[in-house]
Amino acid sequence: MAVRGRARALYQRIADEIRDQIMDGTLGADARLPTEGEIASKWETTRSTAVQGLKVLVNEGLIVSDRPRGYFVRSRRPMVYRPQGEFRKRPLSPEMDAFLTQMSEEGREAGQQIDVAVETPNTQVSERLQLGPDELVVVRRRIRFVDGVPYNTNDSHFPLALVQSSEIMRPNDIARGANVVLAELGCEQVRALDEIHVRMPTPAEADRLQLGPGTPVAVHLCTGYTQDGKPVRTVVNVLPGDRHVITYERIRPQLGTEPTIRLAKERDLPIVVELWEHAASWLRERSIDQWQYAPHEDRIRANIAADECWIVEVDRAPVATITVDQHADSDFWDQDEAAEPALYVHRMVVRRDVAGLDLGSAMLDWASLAAAAQGMTWLRLDAWRTNDGLQTYYSDRGFTHVRTVEAEGRSSGALFQRPAGHVRGVGPEIHDAEAP
Incomplete structure (x- = not known):
């Protein structure tokens, strides 16, 4: 039962009870509701109050009125709508596009109606296609049907000057897809900007999609761009809320570009400190006591001045830092060890949003080659x-544990080493490195 914080009118309480029964499954799809008279008798009220409560649910799109039979729970069998399917390979079948294929796989009967027109674009389309005041568009309007019911509309807008000699102008299904046609015209879409608006439908949309009262729509605006940033297609999809589940499949991308490494400059002190604090916070959340103190900015500043502090960047954004020097810490390494030529790694931090990509391994390889x-x-x-x-x-990662030293006032001291030049070759290759 939903929690409601203030007194509600009787008709609203009637609607609340029935709504709860629909939401928890007590009243399933197509279930017949009690009559207006039965509801009035149960709540010891008038028939008009019962009708008022039922109208609330009609307007919310939860029930439908089928006079004289009564009121019924609206049947919902939503279609899974996948915006990310835009760039997937399409079936090379003249009878079926990606939508029809999806519906067939789900055991449902699908169809579509296609119309093509040349029009003056509205402001919404004109702005997204960056058109001049007198430029026209070709619109491919589609109504998609599932089991005989109009499920959504899909209106694709193209600059007329771009597609006027292509099959996009014909009101037929394009088996290989409009994206392929655009590529053949030298305007391949390589990226898309998706916008999703949720609102009530316009009268024209409600008529086109045969929408009952209280049915909101999601409007998916998708604008496709070429490699050089030119917009070549704007699609307006209108999706009734009772007929769709919008599903995005997101895959964590690898690093956008191969990482580069550079010497930190004095101006980079805040960046190094922020990376260090970011790591300390992550450790603290996991009850690990490492680095639970303010960063020693004086030491970081000294490392930067001595050209010992480095920053790794991806897409010009700092994602990691590492400090390397030739100074053996006398608290840990004995005189004989300190006399051996070695490069020492300090303060290696990888930002958590790129963790798991073995960037740390790549940084250690870089340091090993530098050594x-x-x-x-x-x-x-x-x-x-x-x-x-x-x-x-x-x-x-190929380091040998030398020993663990417990120095007074120091929480570090587990000593590791590996031969200079040893690399694992795992993780992204770091470029533009200058040997420290």
């Missing part, structure tokens, strides 16, 4: 003593 280029024997680091997961991480 070898400078004639070093080892790539070394000291890890947090209580962070077992981090120590496993380094072991899995």
